Amino acid sequence: MIDRVANTFFHLLAQSSVLKKMASRYGMRRPTSFARRFIAGETVEEAIAAARALEARRLHLTLDLLGESVTSLDSAASATREYLDVVDAVIASGVERFISLKLTQLGLDVDKATAVDNLRKILERAEPAGFFVRIDMENSPYTDVTLEIFETLWQQGYRQIGVVLQSALRRSERDLQRMTALGARVRLVKGAYKEPKSVAYQKKSEVDAAYVRMMKTVLATGHYPAIATHDRAMIDLAKQFARDHNVATDKFEFQMLYGIRRDLQTSLVKEGYRVRVYVPFGREWFPYFMRRLAERPANVGFVLRGILGESG
């Protein structure tokens, strides 16, 4: 109950422009600033430095240029250009070629055809260079259109793309069948957004139970799924299921967010599992950051300490 109230509270706060201004002022300005725990930096150079540090720990990575919900075609075009620059910078740097992006960042709210064109521009540069491009899943009003765009691109022959499904949504088990039939690589998550009862499970136990069912399906059907969670219980069950069903450790991967459960990331690598870390960076970090606080109100304490320390 408390968790749900806290979660709602943070999703409301995420819309506050005053808070956004304050956070933007203090959150990233020094290497020790509070937002840096979850955000690799504001520039692609900082993201690449973080990527190198992860690779030194034998972790895989996916770079995510933060941004979402752009409201003009100009902003969508500039986000697309920035992504193309990220692709070039990654190629030049030699770090692993793997990115994640959001369709609303490429203009989905303004014009669907433009968003698809923008995504295609990125794929045209990224795929021949051996990148894998994961299309993140946003909140439920975007589920249908995201899957539809993914399917269209898949039918057009793009194969270095992957999709995300959220166990919190009641529809996701059906969507999983559809994506599995296609042969698509699925990243399985619990879901980061506050969703209404009509479309989403409200109890953590229900979200977790759906996660376990879907995790077994993705592991059994074997299109190199990503089990994206920091939940030790889910991870242990995935390991157990993989062992029991002879799913080799190179047939799937775990994924975690930058700065979260670093201990678990390292211990899984030591046990011989593949772990990919989602590395968010860029100036538009506030909504992402607030979702991380909403997930775990305990994070607020360390953020407040950071703000008090910075503003003095």
Ligand SMILES: Cc1cc2nc3c(=O)[nH]c(=O)nc-3n(C[C@H](O)[C@H](O)[C@H](O)COP(=O)(O)OP(=O)(O)OC[C@H]3O[C@@H](n4cnc5c(N)ncnc54)[C@H](O)[C@@H]3O)c2cc1C
């Ligand atoms: C690689 C990756 C990509 C993702 N992509 C998407 C996406 O495209 N769309 C989407 O909706 N969601 C995405 N998510 C977020 C996901 O939906 C969850 O909101 C998030 O992972 C928290 O859920 P959990 O599975 O870790 O389990 P929870 O039950 O929330 O947490 C389990 C444990 O993990 C730790 N933990 C979890 N969150 C935090 C935190 N913020 N700070 C500190 N500790 C924490 C705590 O120890 C907690 O007890 C992604 C997550 C990952 C790891």
